[in-house]
Each structure stands twice: as structure tokens, then as C-alpha cells.
Amino acid sequence: MDVIATAGHVDHGKSALVRALTGMEPDRWAEERRRGLTIDLGFAWTTLPSGRRLAVVDVPGHERFVGNMLAGVGSVPAALVVVAADDGWSAQTAEHVAVLDALGVRHALLAVTKADLADPAPVLADVTERLAGTSMGAVPGMAVSAVTGAGLPELTGALEELLGGLPAPDRTAPVRLWIDRAFTIKGAGTVVTGTLAGGSAAPGDRFLLGDREVTVRGVQSLGEAVDRADATARVALNLRGIAVEELSRGDALLTPGAFRTTDVVDVSLTSEPGERLPAEPVVHVGSATVGARLRPLDGAAVRLRLDRPLPLRVGDRLLLRDPGARRVLGADVRDVDPPELRRRGAARQRAAELSAQPDGAAGAVAALARRRVVRAEDFAAMGWPVPPGATRHGPWLLAAGLADELAARVPDVVGRYRRLRPLEPGPPAEVVRRALDLPDAELVPALVRAPLVLRAGRVVDGDADLPPAVQRAVDGIRARLAADPFAAPEAPELGAAGLGVRELAAAVRSGQLVRIGEAVYLAPGIADVARTRLAELPQPFTLSQARQAWGTSRRVAVPLMEWLDGQGVTQRLPDSTRRLR
Structure with a gap:
């Protein structure tokens, strides 16, 4: 059609x-x-x-x-x-x-x-x-x-x-149907009409209308019921979930998540204004009419503050009408999420940015560079394509080169954190996020490069050791455990070696010791060693039998057996005996 x-x-x-x-x-x-x-x-x-x-x-x-x-x-x-x-x-x-x-x-x-x-x-x-x-x-x-x-x-x-000779409409585009009529039909309910300029509509489709989700019950085009209407088309949609009293001309049915509503936009007039611009023009887009306050930036660039938010995209053509004169001006939307203008000269600088901003992919590169990091769906909802060179990480887009730039700063963040807290292996991801001024800690993994690794929620140096004195003490304990895996040193011995609570916690975080229980520390891999010896016992077995197989005291055997239960290596039976899982 x-x-x-x-x-x-x-x-x-x-x-x-x-x-x-x-x-x-x-x-x-x-x-x-x-x-x-x-x-x-x-x-x-x-x-x-x-x-x-x-x-x-x-x-x-x-x-x-x-x-x-x-x-x-x-x-x-x-x-x-x-x-x-x-x-x-x-x-x-x-x-x-x-x-x-x-x-x-x-x-x-x-x-x-x-x-x-x-x-x-x-x-x-x-x-x-x-x-x-x-x-x-x-x-x-x-x-x-x-x-x-x-x-x-x-x-x-x-x-x-x-x-x-008309250009072919994009039938895969998200729907933005500007409503020009809304009425009720007995037995059917609310019906809206409009010109479908892009996308398609079919019964069962869900759209947003303001902050409400509505469902299409039926579609008519040119007076006939259809299974699907493709752009370009005049359509009448029977809606479920909204009353006609809640609708008016200028409302828009939107594909969920595909558009961003905004009440502040930067636009470029399609021609240099020959007269003084109206301070409060009437803005028209689609079937919508909304008042606005106009702030000239410089030349053809102006900022509009709309009386109510509209679902606008970069590239939309607006019409500004002077209510006191027969004068209309065209304006192209250049930014639906413009920066605040606080400093002296900011308006002129912003106008220069808009004047230099190209369209299409090149414009998307500039827009993303200014924002640095943005959710991909938000960027698309603004009307921008994915710019070449951008880095995608989960739901996020990073400007070209930004991931490498930020990754180069991470070692300094880790080093500074370890100098202040030498017993901690590295900063938590949230600390790195704040240091790099990122919107979400889920971006940190994309910036961690070898020899740094993300371990247990912290960015650590995979090659880094504990402070020298602590490392020597831990090495001594590990040498002892290599000869006798179940000979956990007692608390006085640990203290004499300079291994207090903080030092031992650091050794555990670095993966050099395993905390089995209160003041009981063994070497990594102890679960496999313990299981091998328990496998030689008749099943089920008692705690006393396990202690003898390990060749250790009750001080070590009791917490070790409970730890193995928690690890899923052993299973405790109703009579307090155990068996291997």
C-alpha cells in the first residue's frame, strides 16, 4: 500500500x-x-x-x-x-x-x-x-x-x-505509530488509527503507549481485517489494555525498548533563520503537537525543552511553528540526550559540535566517543547504528580505543591499592569501576589483561606474591605440609611465624593455603589427598578411622571431616558414620 x-x-x-x-x-x-x-x-x-x-x-x-x-x-x-x-x-x-x-x-x-x-x-x-x-x-x-x-x-x-519512485519502507524497523484518531467500536473496544511508516503490526503484538503495555487484538487496513500490516500503510488497531479516554491524537504506539522518550533535544534548523526565532514555538512531529521553549545555541543550532516527553530519534524531522505568525521552520534532531550547558561559552561550543557532527556511522562514532560507554540498546534507541570500531561487552558499547585506554590504567589501580593494603591480593571490581569512572562493575572483566586476572571478584596480579616476610612464613608452612599434609601448625606456631589473622587471610585469598576451620590451615589439594586415604577404608567409616588414616589429631580431623562434608566429598549418615560420595 x-x-x-x-x-x-x-x-x-x-x-x-x-x-x-x-x-x-x-x-x-x-x-x-x-x-x-x-x-x-x-x-x-x-x-x-x-x-x-x-x-x-x-x-x-x-x-x-x-x-x-x-x-x-x-x-x-x-x-x-x-x-x-x-x-x-x-x-x-x-x-x-x-x-x-x-x-x-x-x-x-x-x-x-x-x-x-x-x-x-x-x-x-x-x-x-x-x-x-x-x-x-x-x-x-x-x-x-x-x-x-x-x-x-x-x-x-x-x-x-x-x-x-518512492523509497521502500523498512518493514523490519521498530514501530512508531503516531495516533491520529482514537475511538471505540461496540463489541471491540478501543481502536486507534495512524500511518504505519515503518515496521509491521499483527494481532498479538505488544506495544508501549506511554508507560503502559497494550496488546493488539486485531488489525484493519483500508477497511478490511488483515493478518499483518506492513509499512507503508494506513492501519486501524484494536487495542486491549487501555481505554479510549486515556488516548489522544499525538500519542504513539512504540516497539518496547526501541525508542527513548525525551523532553530536551538539540536540533539543527534546515535553513538559517532570517528573523528572530520564537521563544516558545509549537513543535510538530508525526501527529503530535507540543509546546516548547527554544534556546538558540549558535547559527542554526538550537535546544528545545518540550512541554512533555516525546519518543524521538536522531534524524527525525521536526516542524517548529511560530504561533504568532505564519512561519514554519524545519529542524533535524541531532541529539536526544544532550549534555548540560553550564560553563560560559558552552552553548557556542555545543553548536560547533553539532555543526561538525556527521550523519550515519561517522556520526555514531562521534556520539559514542562523547558518551564513552553506553548501553547498546539505549544507543540504538537514540537512533544511532553500532559505530565501527566500538567494543561490545555484554549489554555495553565502549567507544573505539576506549577499552585499550582503560585497560592500560588498570595495573596502576591495582598497584596503588596493593601499596595501601599489602595483605590484600588486589582491589575488588567495584573499586576498579570507581577509579575508571565506569557505569557498572560488569565492565571490569573486559579491561583486565594478563598478567592481571579477575579472581573471586578482585583484580589480582597472577604473578604477584605476598609481602616478602609473609611469603617466607607461608613457604615454611607449605614445606612442612608437603612432608605431612595433615600436620596443620597450631596457633602459637603460626603466631611465632608472623602469620596473624590478616596474613593468613591473605595467604588463603592468594590460593596458597586452605582454611579448614578455626586456626586450622592446610595446603591446596588437601581434599584429593584426604579422599585417597579414605578410599582405602571400608565404607562407611567412623571419625576415628578417618583420623587414623590421615595420621593426625582430633584438632585437625574433626574440622577437616566437616569441611569435606561441606565440599560434597563425604556424606554423614544418621549413625554419625561417613561414606565417600
């Missing part, structure tokens, strides 16, 4: 032309038909001779309803500019064309209507020339009459050619 919107002055025959093209009445309200004036958005559709399905959004032409007009064209990729042969270029024509130009619309047709009432040639030439200076460029134009039908076949052929 393709979607196109009308544009033009009031009473220039937009709705009559839509009726002639589609055979449908686009005006939905009785008041509109009674007054012959489109007030709100109208919708109609038809099948072109090629079989292509076309939906038409008919917008109001009266200046009082320009807000409704903007809601209709905001998500539509092409426009049908309508000018009457008996009236020509008018005030509202100029305003509608200015809107299309500010929105960056590049695909359009010109229809000079009421060709049965006046010679259309002068108007056709005049308007074609005016449109050539806009984003639409050289626009094909033709004279038509909705009354006689003259020119309608040529207009239909031109529509076929125009629609065939």
Missing part, C-alpha cells in the same frame, strides 16, 4: 478531487459535509489500474485548522498539492507548501483543479515555478476537473509513476 496526503488552500477542491479519485467521501463529520469545509483529517482509498493500493489523507485547508493539517502530513511520504485554476496561489497554499518544504517532502504531484471554470495554464506555470524552489523540486503538474472528469486519467497515471 502507498499513502499520500493532500495540501492546499481552503475551497480549492481537495476533497472533491479525492472523491473523484476514490469514489469515497473523505469528510467524516456531518458538519464538514454541511459546511462543505474539511475541518479534521479525512481518509479514503482506492485501487489504481496497476493494482497498487493507495490511501489518501485529506487535510483541512483553512488556516484555523493548520494543526490538523500537520497531523495528517507528518508521517506521509508524498503529497498531492492542490491549487484551483480560478483562484491560483493563495495564502494557505503558501503555508501548506512551506510546511511540506520544512518537513523535507521530496515526492509530490501538482493538481490544478476546477479546470472547467478557468484556464489552468497560467496557474500551472506559476505554481510549478514556485514549487521548484522547495524540497519538492520539479513537480509534475496537470489540470483536472472533479466535475467533468477531465485530467483524472492523466492524474492517475502520474500517481502510479510517483508512487513507483
Whole structure:
């Protein structure tokens, strides 16, 4: 399906032309038909001779309803500019064309209507020339009459050619459906309509609407129930989980996690402002209309503080309207998470950054470099692709070269920590996180390089020893245990060797001793040695038999047996005997 919107002055025959093209009445309200004036958005559709399905959004032409007009064209990729042969270029024509130009619309047709009432040639030439200076460029134009039908076949052929040249929509993109109508249907409940510009929608899909999750019960497109609607399409979605009173035009249905709502954005105006910028413009995007406060940064760069958050992405085109004048400005969103401006000259510097910021992958590189580390899903929700050279670690993205830069600082952090706490093997990961100003300790493993290792939640030097005096004492104990694995030194002997509680804890953390119980320390691998000797005993066995097999005292045997129970080497039976597992 393709979607196109009308544009033009009031009473220039937009709705009559839509009726002639589609055979449908686009005006939905009785008041509109009674007054012959489109007030709100109208919708109609038809099948072109090629079989292509076309939906038409008919917008109001009266200046009082320009807000409704903007809601209709905001998500539509092409426009049908309508000018009457008996009236020509008018005030509202100029305003509608200015809107299309500010929105960056590049695909359009010109229809000079009421060709049965006046010679259309002068108007056709005049308007074609005016449109050539806009984003639409050289626009094909033709004279038509909705009354006689003259020119309608040529207009239909031109529509076929125009629609065939539209860029293909991204049907795998996340959904952001700007709602232009919300109503209830008896027996079905809440229904919303909008132009699906990207992605797809099907029954059972879940979307976010504000902070609420809603489920699609059914999908209609062009008045028919469908199993799936793919962009570009006019759709009506029957929603479960929300009442119509909770909805309004300008709300958006969003793929969960794919968009970031923001109330502060940095934008670049599409043209240098020739006049003073409005301090409080009205911002239009999709079908949304929201007030804002504007802060000029420098040149074409401005910052907008929106009255309410919107789901915006880098690259979105906004339209700024001066409520006190017939002036509209286009603005491209450059940053949806801009930095605070606190220092003198920060606004000018920020404008320079935005001016130098490229689009696409190169822009993503610069955006990530400024943020250093960001969650990948948050970065994508801002509208950026994954930049080349970035490091991915779990859910995080690190700027190109940053992982190597931070990894080079880790040895200094470890060395400084060990100088202050020589009995500890190295700093906990949280200490390293704070030292490197990282958002989460789960990033630390990506920065630990040999000979450093991450062990038991600490960054330690795999080649580092204990302080010399402590290491000599531990070496003496290990030499003794090598000759007799169960000859655990007693507390006075440990103290005499200079091994207090802290020194022994350091030896255990370094993996050189194993704490079996209170003041009982043995060498690593003791579980295997103990199991080998117990395997020679008849099963089950008593504590006394185990003690004799180990050749040690009850001071060592009792805590060792309990330790082996805890390690899953042995199993204690109801009669207090044990057996090997």
C-alpha cells in the first residue's frame, strides 16, 4: 500500500478531487459535509489500474485548522498539492507548501483543479515555478476537473509513476505509530488509527503507549481485517489494555525498548533563520503537537525543552511553528540526550559540535566517543547504528580505543591499592569501576589483561606474591605440609611465624593455603589427598578411622571431616558414620 496526503488552500477542491479519485467521501463529520469545509483529517482509498493500493489523507485547508493539517502530513511520504485554476496561489497554499518544504517532502504531484471554470495554464506555470524552489523540486503538474472528469486519467497515471519512485519502507524497523484518531467500536473496544511508516503490526503484538503495555487484538487496513500490516500503510488497531479516554491524537504506539522518550533535544534548523526565532514555538512531529521553549545555541543550532516527553530519534524531522505568525521552520534532531550547558561559552561550543557532527556511522562514532560507554540498546534507541570500531561487552558499547585506554590504567589501580593494603591480593571490581569512572562493575572483566586476572571478584596480579616476610612464613608452612599434609601448625606456631589473622587471610585469598576451620590451615589439594586415604577404608567409616588414616589429631580431623562434608566429598549418615560420595 502507498499513502499520500493532500495540501492546499481552503475551497480549492481537495476533497472533491479525492472523491473523484476514490469514489469515497473523505469528510467524516456531518458538519464538514454541511459546511462543505474539511475541518479534521479525512481518509479514503482506492485501487489504481496497476493494482497498487493507495490511501489518501485529506487535510483541512483553512488556516484555523493548520494543526490538523500537520497531523495528517507528518508521517506521509508524498503529497498531492492542490491549487484551483480560478483562484491560483493563495495564502494557505503558501503555508501548506512551506510546511511540506520544512518537513523535507521530496515526492509530490501538482493538481490544478476546477479546470472547467478557468484556464489552468497560467496557474500551472506559476505554481510549478514556485514549487521548484522547495524540497519538492520539479513537480509534475496537470489540470483536472472533479466535475467533468477531465485530467483524472492523466492524474492517475502520474500517481502510479510517483508512487513507483518512492523509497521502500523498512518493514523490519521498530514501530512508531503516531495516533491520529482514537475511538471505540461496540463489541471491540478501543481502536486507534495512524500511518504505519515503518515496521509491521499483527494481532498479538505488544506495544508501549506511554508507560503502559497494550496488546493488539486485531488489525484493519483500508477497511478490511488483515493478518499483518506492513509499512507503508494506513492501519486501524484494536487495542486491549487501555481505554479510549486515556488516548489522544499525538500519542504513539512504540516497539518496547526501541525508542527513548525525551523532553530536551538539540536540533539543527534546515535553513538559517532570517528573523528572530520564537521563544516558545509549537513543535510538530508525526501527529503530535507540543509546546516548547527554544534556546538558540549558535547559527542554526538550537535546544528545545518540550512541554512533555516525546519518543524521538536522531534524524527525525521536526516542524517548529511560530504561533504568532505564519512561519514554519524545519529542524533535524541531532541529539536526544544532550549534555548540560553550564560553563560560559558552552552553548557556542555545543553548536560547533553539532555543526561538525556527521550523519550515519561517522556520526555514531562521534556520539559514542562523547558518551564513552553506553548501553547498546539505549544507543540504538537514540537512533544511532553500532559505530565501527566500538567494543561490545555484554549489554555495553565502549567507544573505539576506549577499552585499550582503560585497560592500560588498570595495573596502576591495582598497584596503588596493593601499596595501601599489602595483605590484600588486589582491589575488588567495584573499586576498579570507581577509579575508571565506569557505569557498572560488569565492565571490569573486559579491561583486565594478563598478567592481571579477575579472581573471586578482585583484580589480582597472577604473578604477584605476598609481602616478602609473609611469603617466607607461608613457604615454611607449605614445606612442612608437603612432608605431612595433615600436620596443620597450631596457633602459637603460626603466631611465632608472623602469620596473624590478616596474613593468613591473605595467604588463603592468594590460593596458597586452605582454611579448614578455626586456626586450622592446610595446603591446596588437601581434599584429593584426604579422599585417597579414605578410599582405602571400608565404607562407611567412623571419625576415628578417618583420623587414623590421615595420621593426625582430633584438632585437625574433626574440622577437616566437616569441611569435606561441606565440599560434597563425604556424606554423614544418621549413625554419625561417613561414606565417600
